[in-house]
Each structure stands twice: as C-alpha cells, then as structure tokens.
Amino acid sequence: MKIGKYIGLTGSLLLTVPATAQITTLDDLNNAFGYVIQRMTTENTGNGILYGASDRMVWVASNPEDNDNRYWAIYTSPQSGLRYIYNLGQKTFMVLNDNGSMLQDDATFMTLFPSATSNCWMILNNSRMAGLDTENNEVLIYNEKDIPLEKISFSFTQTNRKLSESELQEITQKVEQQENDLRTELLQRIEKFLIEAKENEEKAFPGFAGLYDYKDLEQAYKQEVDYSNAELEKLLKEAQQSIFPQENKYYRLFNTTRPNKDDFTENVLSVVDDPNVAGSMNLKGTPDGNQRPGTRKGTALESLSLFQFTATGSPNIFYLSNPGIGVYAGGENSYGAHLPLVDNRTYAVPYELIYEGLQKFRFRNYHYPQYYLTLNGDNNAVSYDQLEDPELWYLEEVQNIEVEIGATGYASLCLPCPIELPEEIEAYVATELKDNQLILKKLQEFTRNNYVLPAFTPVILKTNEENAGTVYECPISEKQLPAVESILKGVTQHTTLPTGSYILGSGSQGVGFYPVADDDRILASNRVYLPGTNINPQKQLVMRFEGATTEIRDPKQDKQEHIWYDLNGKRKTKSQKGIFISEKGIKKIIK
Numbered sequence: 383m384k385i386g387k388y389i390g391l392t393g394s395l396l397l398t399v400p401a402t403a404q405i406t407t408l409d410d411l412n413n414a415f416g417y418v419i420q421r422m423t424t425e426n427t428g429n430g431i432l433y434g435a436s437d438r439m440v441w442v443a444s445n446p447e448d449n450d451n452r453y454w455a456i457y458t459s460p461q462s463g464l465r466y467i468y469n470l471g472q473k474t475f476m477v478l479n480d481n482g483s484m485l486q487d488d489a490t491f492m493t494l495f496p497s498a499t500s501n502c503w504m505i506l507n508n509s510r511m512a513g514l515d516t517e518n519n520e521v522l523i524y525n526e527k528d529i530p531l532e533k534i535s536f537s538f539t540q541t542n543r544k545l546s547e548s549e550l551q552e553i554t555q556k557v558e559q560q561e562n563d564l565r566t567e568l569l570q571r572i573e574k575f576l577i578e579a580k581e582n583e584e585k586a587f588p589g590f591a592g593l594y595d596y597k598d599l600e601q602a603y604k605q606e607v608d609y610s611n612a613e614l615e616k617l618l619k620e621a622q623q624s625i626f627p628q629e630n631k632y633y634r635l636f637n638t639t640r641p642n643k644d645d646f647t648e649n650v651l652s653v654v655d656d657p658n659v660a661g662s663m664n665l666k667g668t669p670d671g672n673q674r675p676g677t678r679k680g681t682a683l684e685s686l687s688l689f690q691f692t693a694t695g696s697p698n699i700f701y702l703s704n705p706g707i708g709v710y711a712g713g714e715n716s717y718g719a720h721l722p723l724v725d726n727r728t729y730a731v732p733y734e735l736i737y738e739g740l741q742k743f744r745f746r747n748y749h750y751p752q753y754y755l756t757l758n759g760d761n762n763a764v765s766y767d768q769l770e771d772p773e774l775w776y777l778e779e780v781q782n783i784e785v786e787i788g789a790t791g792y793a794s795l796c797l798p799c800p801i802e803l804p805e806e807i808e809a810y811v812a813t814e815l816k817d818n819q820l821i822l823k824k825l826q827e828f829t830r831n832n833y834v835l836p837a838f839t840p841v842i843l844k845t846n847e848e849n850a851g852t853v854y855e856c857p858i859s860e861k862q863l864p865a866v867e868s869i870l871k872g873v874t875q876h877t878t879l880p881t882g883s884y885i886l887g888s889g890s891q892g893v894g895f896y897p898v899a900d901d902d903r904i905l906a907s908n909r910v911y912l913p914g915t916n917i918n919p920q921k922q923l924v925m926r927f928e929g930a931t932t933e934i935r936d937p938k939q940d941k942q943e944h945i946w947y948d949l950n951g952k953r954k955t956k957s958q959k960g961i962f963i964s965e966k967g968i969k970k971i972i973k
Contacts (some may be wrong), residue, residue: 404537408458408465408494413550416470416543418534432536440476440483446592453543457553462561462611464491467505468553472546475556475707478507489553489560502535507747512536553694561611568611572603572618578739579621585740591633591779592741595624625737626698627691627777632705632799632858634687636776637667638742640757643948648761651689651775652682652876653707653723656762663723665711665763665961674784674853675795675908683707683875684907688780688798691735698746699734704875705837706798706907711755713747721755742774773930784856787843790893791850794886794910796840796872800859806849809841812870812928815917819926822894827929828866836863837950840872841911842886844927870910879903882914884923895923 387656405411414440420476421430421442429504430442433452446452458465460519466489467476474485476492493506504510504800512533545553570887586593599621602609610618627633635651652668668682677685684706691700702711712722713731724730732748733755746757747765756773757768766773783801795809811824825841835841879885884895885905895912897919898905912923 394619394793401749404539406501407931410540411456411458411465411538412540413542413553414545415455416450416545417456418452418539418541419454419467420539421536430443434472434474434485434891436472437487438472438474440469440485450529450543453541454544455549455553456538457557459491459561461556461558462491464561464611465494466469466490466553466557467492468541470549472961473552474505476505476694478505478510478512479886480819483512487556489557497681499525499533499535502537504534505536506844514770517617565611568614568618569603569606569672572599572614575618575621576600576603582740587741590641590741591777592625592737592743594621596621609807623697626629626735627700627779628695629691630860632688632690632780634673634778634780635689635756636778638774638776640667640759640773649757650687651763652679652687653684653704653708653709654681655683656898658760663707665721665723667763671875675718676786676793676906678876678904678906684798685876686780686783686798686908687773694732694748696732698736699732700909701730701732702745703727706887711763713749713753713755715747715750715753716757717753717767719765721765738774738915743775743777764879780858782857786853787845787850789851790888791845791847792886792893793843794840795835795843796874796908796910797835798861798874800837800861801835801856802859803835803843803856804854805833806845806852807854808844810844811836811839811841811866811868812912813868815869815912818920818923820912820923821926821928823928825866829863831861834859834861834863837863838865838872839867840870842870842910842925866879872908872910873905876906876907879905880913880915882917882919884914886916889922891922894925896921898940954972 411788419432421432430444431446431452432440432442432454433439433446434454435451449471451469453470454921455468455470456465457468468474469476469485472485477484477486477490484933488785495504495506496502497504511534526548544916547931571854576596576599579596583593599617602614604616606614637649637651640649648669649667650673651665653663654666654668656664656666663683665847666681668680668687672685673679675686677686684704686706688704688706690703690705692703693700703709709722709723709725710730711733712724712726712729713733714721734746734748734751736744736746738744747753748757750765752767753765754768754773755775756764756768758764758766783797783799783800785793785795785807786801787807799972809825811825811828812820812822814821825835829836879898881900881902881903883898885898886909887894887896889896897914898911
C-alpha cells in the first residue's frame with residue numbers, strides 16, 4: 383500500500399498520495415474509503431490536518447505522522463442516515479464534549495453543515511461546533527450562540543486509503559448497537575411522555591388550556607417501524623411544546639391561589655382602571671363574571687379579558703399583551719411592585735413560562751428571575767419574590783366569543799379578535815351619512831368573505847325576528863383579515879364618549895342611532911359609536927341597509943332556513959328558551 387506524505391511548502395500543505403478530491407456534497411461520501419479532514423488556510427499556520435492521538439484527543443498538525451491516525455471514515459448509517467466520524471488509526475469515534483474534541487469507543491453521530499467557504503464544512507455535535515485553535519493546534523469547541531466563524535470550516539478529501547472488510551464491519555456493528563440503544567431510549571421517553579399527557583388530560587380542569595396535542599406522536603409511536611429516530615424526535619418535541627401558549631391565539635389567565643383557589647373567584651387577570659394605583663391602568667384579578675362583548679365588569683376596562691403571547695425567539699419565553707387595550711405587561715425589580723403597562727413591546731418585560739404539570743404555569747420575570755407574576759392581597763398583579771413557592775396560573779384558550787343579538791334584532795360590535803359569524807347574522811359597515819340616514823353596506827363586500835368579522839372592525843349586526851334575543855357562540859377565526867374602515871368608531875375598552883356622539887339604541891322612533899346622554903357617556907367595551915363631529919344635531923339617525931336580505935319585521939324569508947333542536951334532540955318550540963343546535967350544527971342560546 384502506498385503511503386501519502388504531507389509536505390510543508392510556504393505555509394501550505396500538499397498531499398502527494400493517495401488523495402483524490404474534496405467533497406462538494408454529502409452525497410459524495412463513501413463508506414468504503416478513508417478521508418483527510420483539513421483545516422482551511424489561515425494567516426497563522428496554513429492548512430492543518432486533523433489526526434487522532436493516543437491520548438484520545440483530536441489534534442491538528444501541519445505534518446502529522448505518516449500512519450492511519452490521519453485517516454477518518456465518515457460513515458453514513460444505512461439505517462438512520464446519520465453520519466459518524468471514525469479514526470482509522472485509533473479505532474474510535476470523534477465526539478465533542480466539555481473537554482474538547484475527543485475520541486471514544488461509543489459511536490456518536492455528527493452533523494455536517496456547509497460553510498460559506500467553498501467545499502468546506504462545519505462539524506456539529508451535542509450543540510457544540512468543532513473549531514481550531516491556531517496557536518495551540520488544538521481542536522476546540524464553541525457554543526452555537528457565539529461561534530467564531532473564521533475558525534470552524536474543514537474540508538473533507540477522499541483518499542485511496544480503502545477500508546478493509548473487518549474495519550467496515552466493526553464500524554457498522556458499533557453504529558448499529560448505538561442506534562438500537564438510542565432507539566430504545568427514545569421509545570421509552572415517548573412512552574413516558576404519552577402517559578403524562580393522558581394523565582394531564584384526565585385530571586384537567588374543564589374549559590382550560592394546557593393540554594398536550596399528542597395524537598400525531600401517539601399514532602407514530604404505534605407505527606414506529608415506519609418512522610426514523612429524527613422523525614420521532616421531531617414529533618416528540620412538537621408535542622412537548624404544544625403545552626405552551628401559541629401565537630395568534632387568545633387566552634384568559636386564572637390565578638389558582640388568590641383569593642379563592644377552589645372556585646377562582648376574583649382571579650381573572652384583567653386590565654383595570656384603578657384610581658388607587660399609580661397610572662391610568664393596571665393588571666388586576668377580577669371576578670369571573672359575564673365575559674361577553676358589550677358588558678362592563680366593575681373596573682375591568684375590557685370585558686373579554688383576552689391576552690396574547692408573543693414569542694421572543696428563546697424557548698418558552700414570551701411577551702404578554704392585551705390586544706383590546708394594546709398594552710404589554712412590564713415588570714419591576716423591587717419586591718411587591720405593581721406591574722407597569724406599556725404600549726410598546728420595546729419597553730415590555732418578557733416572562734419565562736415554567737410548566738408545573740396539570741395545566742399550571744408560573745410566570746417568571748426574565749430580567750429578574752427571582753420575581754414572579756402574582757396577585758397581592760388587593761388582587762393587584764405584582765412582581766413578587768417567590769422562588770420557594772411561586773403562585774400558579776391556569777391558561778384558558780378562548781376559542782369562542784359569545785355574541786348577543788338583542789330583542790330588537792340589532793347589535794353593534796367591535797372585537798380585538800376575528801370571529802366567524804353564523805349564517806343568521808348579517809354584518810354591515812357604515813360608509814357615509816346622508817342627511818339623517820346612516821348608509822350601511824354588507825361587510826362581505828369589503829372582505830370577500832361571507833363569515834369572518836376582522837378584528838377591530840366596527841359593524842352593525844342584523845338578524846330576523848326568529849333569531850332576535852339569541853346569544854351565539856362564534857368561533858375565533860384563524861383567518862387574519864385586515865380591519866375594514868368605517869365612519870363608525872369601535873371601542874375595545876369601556877370608554878367615555880365625546881359630547882355629541884351617537885350610539886345604537888331603540889327609542890321613540892324605533893331602532894337607530896341616538897345622541898348619547900350628557901350625564902352618561904360611558905360606552906361598554908366592544909361596542910361602536912358615531913362621533914358627533916360635522917353632524918347637524920338630530921333626534922335620530924336612521925339606518926339604511928344596502929343589499930339587505932333579512933328583515934326585522936318580516937321573518938318569512940329566513941324563518942324556515944334552520945330547524946332547531948334542544949340538547950335532547952327535540953324540536954324547538956317558538957317560546958322555548960335554552961341552548962339549541964340546528965341541523966347544520968350551528969349553536970345558539972336563547973335566554
């Protein structure tokens with residue numbers, strides 16, 4: 383067998399024999415041949431050749447010894463597709479750990495990434511990158527978050543050093559044993575997780591979020607022979623992360639400790655207007671009352687008490703915001719301080735969500751980890767030192783919003799989230815005011831969608847006599863349509879209206895827009911109004927619906943569209959109250 387020698391020449395290395403060519407794609411790797419792993423050219427030492435030493439370290443040299451220590455098998459597992467780097471001289475596998483780039487008997491797979499330098503690759507293992515210390519000729523490791531890119535590119539050059547049948551068999555056996563062990567350990571982790579997920583589901587508090595989405599993982603586990611380790615690991619990670627809140631979803635937060643851990647009385651996190659707290663707004667625990675649009679709940683500014691979580695890019699660390707008010711939760715570094723609210727995420731404080739099982743979370747201040755989000759004796763949300771026993775919170779994923787159509791058959795609505803409206807309700811956008819007539823056009827003319835009401839879009843809802851007085855559970859829509867402009871203004875917190883404003887009402891002249899009373903100008907959240915600017919004072923503004931298909935006083939058009947049944951399957955009588963489901967699966971509540 384011919385032995386190749388490295389000859390130093392003006393800062394470069396020339397490999398005489400038996401080199402062939404650098405690989406340009408991982409598909410070029412061949413299990414039957416040995417490779418030279420070479421450091422790209424540097425100003426200090428020229429090219430460096432990696433070799434395995436008897437001290438089980440991986441070193442670099444310009445002229446390594448002329449033996450098999452400089453040859454590496456880059457073995458691709460036929461079973462998993464994973465790659466392993468094996469030193470042919472020391473008969474051991476490369477691994478990256480706290481001690482550097484080492485050699486060990488057990489097979490450990492390596493990940494190879496192409497670098498920006500042509501035909502060069504980066505070596506990754508155990509969340510560490512292999513690199514080169516050009517002063518000490520050591521192969522070092524670097525954390526992924528702080529990689530000196532100029533030190534981590536290596537080329538792989540296939541040589542004529544062919545593996546013997548016994549060498550290839552030894553590598554194959556060690557890799558198969560390691561992958562079988564990894565497979566067994568992975569399946570055990572999946573089995574343990576599925577037990578936890580189902581136990582969590584069985585003991586779940588009704589109506590709350592915090593349940594794992596594990597169905598895809600369970601199906602893959604039952605048919606595991608059809609899935610690779612990488613595919614199972616991916617499904618396991620997704621299932622584990624599904625317990626945490628998702629962006630673009632809406633949640634209510636319930637404190638499980640104060641003031642009543644048994645029935646969650648007065649522990650719904652809400653944005654309130656509390657004169658006893660510095661600033662115009664504060665987070666506070668409020669009663670779990672009628673969380674319905676168009677209602678007021680004590681000092682709570684937004685009756686729905688909806689919150690959203692925005693990811694920071696770090697696992698399980700989020701910004702907490704209230705979309706209705708447009709504010710983010712801040713944090714203080716002092717014991718027992720109130721949480722400030724800011725209207726810019728730049729000034730918000732991220733919180734780490736720590737899952738404690740059975741749908742319970744802790745909210746830890748990411749900037750000051752000893753402080754947690756909690757409620758004090760006055761139910762104010764505060765930053766509190768609770769390292770020993772921080773309070774727990776439930777998260778309820780809000781999937782439906784109750785929309786009530788009054789006895790008149792009309793309602794106004796503006797929500798901080800998009801919803802899907804039932805067929806019985808038509809939504810209208812106000813486009814102009816002519817004399818005393820408010821001109822309204824169908825929402826779908828602007829959205830090109832028959833059912834979705836976009837967030838922050840003020841509309842008038844209209845139905846027929848059959849459905850007047852009904853409360854509908856409207857699903858929150860996954861479609862994020864842009865808001866539709868209107869001459870009406872919507873409010874997502876209870877608001878004191880400007881003098882001269884008009885609101886929807888039923889007065890002496892029927893249903894229309896009437897001037898707001900001077901002594902009571904507070905409009906509940908999620909309603910709409912018409913500013914009085916540039917409007918000649920009117921006793922009433924009449925609504926004119928263009929393209930209307932429902933009539934309040936003539937139910938004949940729509941009356942037979944649906945047949946309604948109670949929860950026992952009996953057909954609804956005209957005056958009957960309760961919860962009803964149509965033959966199309968639409969749900970409504972009549973009180």
